[in-house]
Amino acid sequence: MLDDTDKRLLAALQQNSHLTTQELSDMLNLSASQAGRRRQRLEAEGYIRNYTARLDPARLGLSVQAFVQVQLGTHGPDQSQSFARLVNLRPEITSAWTLTGDADYLLRVYCEDLSALNSLIHEVLLRHEAVSRVQSQIVMDQFKQDAPLPT
Amino acid sequence: MLDDTDKRLLAALQQNSHLTTQELSDMLNLSASQAGRRRQRLEAEGYIRNYTARLDPARLGLSVQAFVQVQLGTHGPDQSQSFARLVNLRPEITSAWTLTGDADYLLRVYCEDLSALNSLIHEVLLRHEAVSRVQSQIVMDQFKQDAPLPT
DNA sequence: GGTGAAATCTACCTAGG
DNA sequence: CCTAGGTAGATTTCACC
Numbered sequence: 001m002l003d004d005t006d007k008r009l010l011a012a013l014q015q016n017s018h019l020t021t022q023e024l025s026d027m028l029n030l031s032a033s034q035a036g037r038r039r040q041r042l043e044a045e046g047y048i049r050n051y052t053a054r055l056d057p058a059r060l061g062l063s064v065q066a067f068v069q070v071q072l073g074t075h076g077p078d079q080s081q082s083f084a085r086l087v088n089l090r091p092e093i094t095s096a097w098t099l100t101g102d103a104d105y106l107l108r109v110y111c112e113d114l115s116a117l118n119s120l121i122h123e124v125l126l127r128h129e130a131v132s133r134v135q136s137q138i139v140m141d142q143f144k145q146d147a148p149l150p151t
Numbered sequence: 152m153l154d155d156t157d158k159r160l161l162a163a164l165q166q167n168s169h170l171t172t173q174e175l176s177d178m179l180n181l182s183a184s185q186a187g188r189r190r191q192r193l194e195a196e197g198y199i200r201n202y203t204a205r206l207d208p209a210r211l212g213l214s215v216q217a218f219v220q221v222q223l224g225t226h227g228p229d230q231s232q233s234f235a236r237l238v239n240l241r242p243e244i245t246s247a248w249t250l251t252g253d254a255d256y257l258l259r260v261y262c263e264d265l266s267a268l269n270s271l272i273h274e275v276l277l278r279h280e281a282v283s284r285v286q287s288q289i290v291m292d293q294f295k296q297d298a299p300l301p302t
Numbered sequence: 303g304g305t306g307a308a309a310t311c312t313a314c315c316t317a318g319g
Numbered sequence: 320c321c322t323a324g325g326t327a328g329a330t331t332t333c334a335c336c
Contacts, residue, residue, distance in 0.1 A: 091301035150242035
């Protein structure tokens, strides 16, 4: 199980994974070798899935973010698989979840502009045979952003 | 602007930010010094916001993920600020967005179990004076997960 | 908890277009 | 003059004590 120091270490790495073991050890009141050893143990035990770089969407020219809810009209496994393949092909769709409810999907999308979002909805999603309804909501502001997981 | 090598570098770092400059240079057919320099330049120009560790929610005992939509009944700036403060206080809420529509919020939450989610909804969110409606959908499956941003 | 060898990063230097 | 590749000193990691 995780003690309090483990939790603080995981919280710190979620905010900045480029902390050195020396910096970590200062934050946790540990020696550098102990901080490094804890990090290795938490990685080996599967608490840390991977280390990633977060980009700035606006800096990349991706000015429109949206969540798109999709409902399928026909609910067979074939339709679901075909829809999943479509989702995986589209780079604007960065994440996709299956939600409780009747074949209800939630997509997170990043587009250059509104017309690209509309094109995705009308010329890609609604064109798919199994899709019965699409509803999008554009993100105006993200006022809490990827806070550390509650441990 | 970004050339093709920059884009591939950013895509690689989004999937594994612990790649060494040597590994990056192999992937990009560059020398190690050039790969490191490009990385520095992209950081300095603001394309990379930060480097983070992604944890495994299930490994941490967070077995329930959900998206919660919240509508406020009264729409003044005071109510919004008060609601934003509440959101920031709750560790289960890891992200929060303001969406198009009338004071409509989307929250991403991670809970230990269903009862913790219900407690968050009924004893925290619905207790707030400005909240008029709360609708939650539980994540059954994430079939696309934080793909690299389309560059 | 500490230490040292190995790996890694990065500032500087040189070469080529 | 700008971009690419090489090198060496400094930093960081990690296996061992």
